[in-house]
Amino acid sequence: MNSQDGMHAFRGFLVHEDIQSWAAYSRSLRGKSQAEIYRQWSQRYGPVFQVSLGNTTVVVINSAAAAKNLLIGQSAAFNSRPEFYVLHKVVSSQVSSIGTSPWDESCKKRRKSSATALNRVRTEGYAPILKLEATEFLKDILEHCENGSIDLDFRQYTRRFALNLSLTLNYGTRIADSKDLTGNPLLAEIIEVEAGISHYRQTARNLSNYIPLLRYVNPVLSKLGFGETPGAAAAMGARRVAYHDVLLRQLKARVDEGTDLPCIQGAVLKDPESAKLTEKELLSISLSMMAGADTSQPSLAWAILFLAHNPEIQQKAFEAIREAGILESKDFGNLRVPYVQALTKELGRYFTVLRLALPKATSGPAKWQNYEIPDNTVVFLNSWACGRDPDEVQDAWSFSPERWLGNSEKHPHQFAFGYGGRMCVASHVSHNALYTVYLHLIAHFQICAVEGETSKAALDPLEALADVEGTAATPRTFRAKFIPRDRAMLQDYILDVVETSRR
Template sequence: MDTILISLFICILLLFTLRFFGRRISKAPQKLPPGPYPLPIIGNVHKLGKLPHKSLNALAQVYGPIMRLNLGRVTTIVISSSSAAQEVLQKQDLAFSNRPVPDALRGCDHDKYSVTFLSVGSQWRSLRKIMSSSILTANKLDASKHIRSRKVHELIGYCKECSQSGEAVDIGRAVFLTLLNLLSNTIFSKDMIDLYQNSGEGKNFRELVWNLMVEGGKPNLVDYFPILKWIDPQGIKRRFTGSCEKLLELFDGLIIERLELKRSENSSENSTTDILDELLTILQTNEIDKTQIQHLFVDLFAAGTDTTSGTVEWAMAEILKNPDAILLKAKAELNEVVGKGKIVKEEDISRLPYLQCIVKETARLHPPAPFLIPRQVQEEVHLCGYIIPKNSQVLVNAWTIGRDPLIWKNPLSFQPERFLNSEVDVNGHHYELIPFGAGRRKCPGLPLAVRMVPVLLGSLINCFDWKLEGGIAPKELDMEDKFGITVAKLHPLRAVPTLVLPN
């Protein structure tokens, strides 16, 4: 009898144990993403190197498309496949919608007003709505088309002068300055710089915008070790703040000047309908305040210049490296559709499929922001069988995705033809090609960029023949890059133009 009772007790205990641990097992947390073993204190910071996009690409080949690193005190998840990117940017977009704020951008409280770094909420939605419905709509862009056309003509005029003197053109710099003036005319109806001068107020404005991007793109120890933020050991935030303060002061002066003009007796004669006018009209409805307008201008100039000029420079470099194939084919198409030696217009773009393919191929191999803009999860999130810990930073490695051999044949070769008869585009719906991101935090400047890059690139190709400075052979052109807020050419592309006479 005792034996039966003992056996029964053991069976009940075993059943209870199995049910208890079975329940525990079913509720056990899923595993964290794999990644390299972190060192004490620094974690995996040493793994980044000088070219983090390439370092993380190499690590992804070892640890897979969803990888975890400890960058100092920051848990970082790196996404390196199009399917995982779609999960982050589309299917679970809301969970991954917030941004970690680099310490530099806390200068002048820019993070509290920037549409790029604000958390998703009422203020972000209001600013995003203003950008998408009052500034960057198709109708608004069509209305300002004459400004962009004038600035392209000025760029070609500058290159023509260089052609006459035999001087080489720094392609990236010339396009960057053109875009600064394009934006300043679109926003303020005035040039802020002179393409032909390298002094005065224009130089100061150019350097302020450039300094913001340089400091904002530098690797900052404070971002890995927040305890250092009170020290700012590299001085990055201090320098960013100095440039930002001067820009905000400049913008404030332009706003006050326009408000006084509107109050003057001749205000009715003022036919200006630029972005500043649009925003001052919205200002009266209290949907936006003057401080938000100033910081919005910082975002527009910072985001709308370096990314586009870098794309044009990379495209020109790839074309000049392949003059007997890609350049000849591009020139033939432009000659047939636009006419030899003529400037490309925006309405021509839809009839230039090969030029569009060159732009897409450039975006694939040289996405301006290789990790897009980093995301952050506010709560623990499940992703493809892994747990993404609360407060993790999430990087989508668009650079790696654009070179994935499972998606792209001969991924390291520049082959625009791969996009002929292909529906893949840069609009954020095809996750194998996402230079502008996707989802609710897709780059709002996309509509302007897809107009400007083909026009600038096509006009430079069609109006001039180009030879690399110093007699460098095309195949010897250095294509090394450097990492910052964008991935730029390590050595700027310099080429001597020869004017092509129109038919």
């Protein structure tokens, strides 16, 4: 094809010459947010463009309309996942999570089983779990906030909440009475391994995925004292499988004894269809559920910081909770507060923790306008750009929970959990978990910003990133003041919920 507007055809698709080479591409992204750079490029090159990552061709989707056209309108071609060398061939050589597995009969079975355990009816049954974990989070904060007189680093509490939520939802078990995150061997192991897995899952930093030569060079460099020890990635994957295997076997024993608590994996095991699943397929479901901690922790952190810096929105949410009568009835598990629901959705959109959704791979030919997207092409959905698409979201750079309320003319798609046939299977329960903890937090604490950390940059979803190149967008700051609204009432509530959970 002929050159058009500074662009030229590559494998039947458009790629701009400025971003064609791997070296130029790397320089463009170094030290910057990959999702934001793609969003900026889309304003110049269009909502869908192609880049070359080493030897790999990647198509990037950057608008809500393009996502709907491709991922909904041509969904059958976008159901698969690419197999990356580092994650699939090394780290997860034994078993991959549902979310990262290529589309095949096994993946279909696993996704169907997990979807059954995560349908709306089942999800309502997990409400006591969400309530307990939100209450345990409040208990942690209350024990250490000193009535709001100190600047509290809440990092360890959000981390414990995220991990316990994943453990309780998936296995019906939790790490109880652990005052120190490193004091419990299982919790310490999970924290270390999940952080390592998150590193190997990154699309931008693991260059061996795109440059095959590095797969032979890196081991040599390691022996010379440069880079990672050979086998470290495989060992990390084996450690993850080991503790999931222990947790799954313990759950099976409780199911056989009839002493298990409602949980996702328990529902899968009790489903007659689960008899068709192998041990590795069951482990794959567990790996997927645990991966949720990667996003729920930073989601909660962003929410705390936002509320601390925006007292007027925090007060509006508190008034909505009070008007709903929840404080008097203590019915935090069943009542819904529309404004807090809207606040939860807007926090997810505004900060978009997983800014590039899990990569997809075409399992058949697809078409964008007049260009063919070949089979087995890697596809990035830029959720960050889609959530800020002015054609989808009015005044997209402003924070407005009202856009999600019933009187709005149009409700945009949130994109925080992806889009299309392979969007997060646990999106409904994940939303409910965040809603529940936000509801509890706002109802029982006034959250205040730390002195000297109230500038716009402290909360900017781009400027405030701890790691601009990381897969999950995590804030740089983890401090706030937590002032109990009614300490005695909160203590009574915590005691009641904890005691009820032990019966």
